Amino acid sequence: MARRKDRPGPLEPRSEAILRAIIEEYVATAQPVGSQALVTRYRLGVSPATVRNVMAELEAEGYLDHPHTSAGRLPTDKGYRLYVESITEAVALAPVEQLMIRHQFGQVEFASEQWFRLAAATLASSTHVAGIATAAKPPSCRVRRIDLVSAGPRMASLVVVLAEGPVKQVLLAVDQQRDDETLELLSRALSSHLTGRSAAGAQRVLGELEGASPPTDGLLLRAVERTVRLMRDYDASDVEDVFSEGLLNVMDAPEFSRSETIRRIFGVLQDRVYLGDLMPQLTRDGVVRVFIGSENAHIAMHDVSLVLAPYGRAGRAVGVVGVLGPTRMAYPHAISTVRYVSGLMNELVDHLYA
Amino acid sequence: MARRKDRPGPLEPRSEAILRAIIEEYVATAQPVGSQALVTRYRLGVSPATVRNVMAELEAEGYLDHPHTSAGRLPTDKGYRLYVESITEAVALAPVEQLMIRHQFGQVEFASEQWFRLAAATLASSTHVAGIATAAKPPSCRVRRIDLVSAGPRMASLVVVLAEGPVKQVLLAVDQQRDDETLELLSRALSSHLTGRSAAGAQRVLGELEGASPPTDGLLLRAVERTVRLMRDYDASDVEDVFSEGLLNVMDAPEFSRSETIRRIFGVLQDRVYLGDLMPQLTRDGVVRVFIGSENAHIAMHDVSLVLAPYGRAGRAVGVVGVLGPTRMAYPHAISTVRYVSGLMNELVDHLYA
């Protein structure tokens, strides 16, 4: 006991082995793990009594918990954390699984949205928890092409293609009837004013046009104004669309059979804010980060873990892929899978924006 | 009893009143309804004993059920059906609610996608069940504008604006390095070949280009080919994107506290096929159709009801709005709300495609 107090840091190898075994058993069964079950199933080379002693120590240090006196132990978030730390040294995904994932990626048509959906779906099917992917997004955008198309007698559709991929479309009410030629002309004007501009650049153009004499055409002005707003919004958000697949997998977990908790999680995923907040913590390529239970800032996420990795090139288009599952989750496999998929996404982004 | 056998059709007014009361009580409480509770709470002017007699009749005719001998009654799908028939004569939504919904619609930027999302969200918040909306989709599409934009050294982004709104984007792998001017030229060529074409027309163009000599540029050919496929896919699908909001509301219902059933429903909503199948049954404008429990073709939907209405003009862009909830659902309010929102969507579509 004295020993333990002296070194709160690293655990003895045997203790760690036992912790590991408990976690793996608990992940597999979702049942509190007893000392007896552990020795029979894991060949630890010690007796149940010894295991019990170690368990008591681990519990005193906060790595384990037990729901009541005569129940087995289960890992705390701190326990999972230690476990995850011990395995983050890259373990490659099994070749078979690599192949399966690559195969799935091969199927996709290159419609960008499908792409992220596919990444999420692949992660979900491979890990049996929920997969998450955000669209790749450069830190700032430029206008690549811009177009104004009639969309009815009093409506025009403004289509903005941003550099590096995304296409934005908004409808504009048209003050007066315009024929197609007029729109075509406006479209040309828009193009020459805005092509290649950043949000700030477009803002400047807007300023010039507003002050111009003779006064600029009203519709043109509104189109520019709308484009500026659209680009500002784009730049301001950390993540573009969030795609999640396989949330049903998570609902299947016994800890969520009562729908109470899961619905709060659904809610959090709806708004893209949460993943955006996490982005700054996902910096270096290829590094998978794990957020376990109460480590998540958002209270609704206290019962789940996130395994996330960034993809893309620092300073260029970036996004996030990962999985969401119960804290009782097969971390090693999840981490390997997420790392592999993020690598794959890297390749694709490189290919695209090299 | 003889009477009942003679006229299986319309129910006596009193029986119908009692059925109505039972349904309303059950909708409110989610508990089987007893004869005693009914007379005290609904002032039916008869004694519990009489109510019991009527209940027995209603049960014999299949409008009611009871889970066990000494439990109260609950409505069957057939019971709900009769109830719904009796209220489908348009009841306008309360002015306050109309105002609230209109207000919510006023908020939206006219980005088309947001629009349908908003419709679904509005329905969800107003009815406290899940809201559903599909994007408006014309029966067949034409190319309104088409553009080929560089998206990296070996990638080009093909952007197709279809008449009446939707914008499609796909990525094409580029066989050899092309500079922006070349792409610009190709873009022009695409435009002149395809603008105004229907899927069939584009197909013909593709045929001509394939046979041409000197042979058409490979990238151009692939772009045309991809456009044809995209348009065919578009024409072939009955519905475009399906937006659903507020599924959490449904999860809250006590009948779904065990997540078993709800997850199958989630699954069905994922693929757009189901709503597409229903489209043919939603013909006349302003008519709200109700699909109750087992009336739904899909087995996963046997525990829920759909209240749906089409919007848009027959032969022009059309879509569906509606709500999804437990069969135990506040139908009158849901029907009024769906009717009102579909009317609103009609206005908007008219405004757009007049």
Added chain:
DNA sequence: GGTTAGCACTCGGGGCGTGAGAGTGCTAAC
């Protein structure tokens, strides 16, 4: 003849005690 009061009957749910089983913590021996 339809309606009602009265009453016996039925069934589910909640509260309670019990016993089995799993697992612990402690002590004493190895």
Added chain:
DNA sequence: GTTAGCACTCTCACGCCCCGAGTGCTAACC
């Protein structure tokens, strides 16, 4: 330091019983 042994604790499943809600039936009533 490790292990065997043992008493203790707590949950869970089962069976039991009783209560209450609600029915269905019969006989009286208007």
